[in-house]
Amino acid sequence: MRAVVQRTQKASVIVAGNTIASIGKGLTILLGVGQEDTEADVSYLAEKIVNLRIFSDAEGKMNLSLFDVGGEM
Numbered sequence: 001m002r003a004v005v006q007r008t009q010k011a012s013v014i015v016a017g018n019t020i021a022s023i024g025k026g027l028t029i030l031l032g033v034g035q036e037d038t039e040a041d042v043s044y045l046a047e048k049i050v051n052l053r054i055f056s057d058a059e060g061k062m063n064l065s066l067f068d069v070g071g072e073m
Helices: 039-050
Strands: 002-008 011-015 018-023 026-032 062-064
Touching: 002 039
Parallel strands: none
Antiparallel strands: 002 026, 011 018
C-alpha cells in the first residue's frame, strides 16, 4: 500500500462534469492498494496520515496534524 499526501485548501472530484465529492482545508490523498494489503495495513496508514504534523501552528511551525486543525481528507 502506498499513499501520496498533499495539503490542500480545497479539492474536489469531478466526473463527467458532476462534482462527486469535495473538501475544504485538509489533505488530498492518492492511494494505491494491492491485493496483499490487509485491513491492518489500512488502519495503520490511516492513523499515520491523520497524525502527520504538516500544518502550521500560530508561530508558523509545521506542528499540527489533520486532527488538530479539524481538516478533511
